[in-house]
């Protein structure tokens with residue numbers, strides 16, 4: 001029997017959910033509004049900003065004129081997509097092994113990998129900075145790609161592991177009985193069945209890498225700086241420029257928002273970590 | 278060819294020994310059924326033969342060559358799983374073609390064999406569907422189709438019918454038996470259903486706690502069970518065991534009589550008993566009666582038209598030709 005829901009609780013739920021949703025998007029909405037104002041209007045009282053000022057695209061023009069958006073954009077794409085795919089190449093075999101031929105220590109290895117995410121990144125900043133300096137990886141796209149791959153690896157492996165575990169082992173055994181080699185088994189049976197899981201892993205990791213700010217800010221200067229560094233450059237030296245900062249932020253998050261919008265279904269699956277089918 | 282021989286095969290999971298060292302020979306073309314209670318190691322034994330589990334010690338020979346260390350793909354065996362284990366992302370056609378693709382069979386031959394299998398298994402209309410769009414019985418047929426196209430040296434079935442309803446199970450049972458008659462390929466079939474075992478097998482292997490209790494043809498097991506376990510496991514309804522004074526008269530610790538070897542009368546007989554439950558099946562009547570010393574309740578089979586019900590008194594006479602005698606260890610006394 002379907003659960004019956006009274007009209008009152010429906011209204012209440014909608015109101016609560018709506019309010020929460022609005023609170024969550026409000027900062028982004030506000031940034032969008034500020035980005036469409038002049039600098040003078042942007043620092044006025046909120047109500048004045050809303051009702052008592054004009055709209056303009058000047059800030060976007062100014063931002064593009066001052067710093068090359070597309071250079072940063074391409075850096076972001078290369079770093080986030082590169083680190084994700086590099087990570088996948090290591091994570092798929094790793095997750096396969098842990099899901100289908102677990103050993104005594106598999107659980108411990110998984111926990112250990114997750115535990116690396118509990119360490120504040122700043123704790124290893126100095127050694128990594130020194131290694132990068134000495135190997136010439138500072139301010140290089142390759143260096144950032146490697147760091148982000150390592151940072152996100154535990155999450156990629158965990159996600160793939162949970163997806164692989166949903167695949168009944170008997171199907172892989174059937175493939176083995178049918179004469180499939182390990183390569184054929186992974187290529188023709190496991191991967192096609194895991195495509196939805198792999199896709200959401202890819203998406204989530206691209207987003208995580210895109211928004212990663214600690215390492216990208218600390219290990220880059222000009223050449224390899226992605227969009228996070230592009231935003232940050234508007235926050236200090238010559239005082240605060242709200243409108244330009246907002247315009248830069250919108251430009252930085254727009255691509256990933258659009259990507260997220262079109263892949264909502266996959267993402268929800270990804271965020272629930274394979275808990276629901 | 279498909280002769281499979283197990284020599285002192287043993288399997289342990291960590292500390293726990295599931296199969297103690299065991300010897301067994303399965304002849305070419307034979308339909309062998311492994312039967313036993315749940316958890317006795319039937320699936321484990323089958324998976325050892327398939328190569329899906331590694332033996333702890335001992336040797337498995339297939340057609341005279343040592344296959345103990347061969348991976349499943351190299352043993353030339355086909356397996357049908359209880360859960361069907363079809364590839365959900367492939368159509369029925371692709372599922373059936375998969376083992377041939379792996380074996381490098383050419384396209385024309387693949388198509389020929391797919392159609393032959395589909396025709397034999399009534400799947401012609403479903404070749405382009407995905408497994409998710411098929412009924413349980415159809416899925417099972419696809420799994421069988423996938424097994425036959427590669428022309429294996431032996432088929433392994435692990436409780437292939439247990440997910441089907443009763444009517445379908447009888448039908449598929451016949452189909453598998455017919456398949457065996459037609460292909461004459463060695464088949465090993467795991468079940469815990471003794472009716473399946475009795476009806477399909479050339480040879481039954483009764484297992485308990487990983488060990489073999491008895492190996493023999495269905496009628497051998499029925500007529501001369503080696504011990505009380507086999508006697509109770511083979512035959513339906515179960516054999517009745519009588520201990521105490523009645524058994525002592527036969528110089529045995531216990532005697533066993535099958536329900537069908539007891540004569541029921543409402544006027545006279547050896548034992549007097551009261552009917553607890555009478556199951557009228559039309560063709561037969563099964564009576565569960567109380568009051569026979571040393572055996573309570575006792576199950577007896579009468580004709581379809583015995584008009585007795587709960588509380589009635591009946592007289593029972595065992596057929597002396599069919600009394601099985603067992604000693605205190607449960608072993609059969611000759």
Ligand SMILES: Nc1ncnc2c1ncn2[C@@H]1O[C@H](COP(=O)(O)OP(=O)(O)OP(=O)(O)O)[C@@H](O)[C@H]1O
Nearest residue numbers: 290293295313314315316317318319320321322469
């Ligand atoms: N991977 C495993 N690790 C540890 N123990 C196992 C494993 N697989 C099976 N066992 C144990 O081995 C014993 C035999 O299992 P098996 O699956 O062979 O039984 P079965 O006879 O097929 O039972 P069923 O009729 O219920 O399928 C069981 O006690 C089971 O707990």
Ligand SMILES: [Mg+2]
Nearest residue numbers: 319320321436
């Ligand atoms: Mg089993």
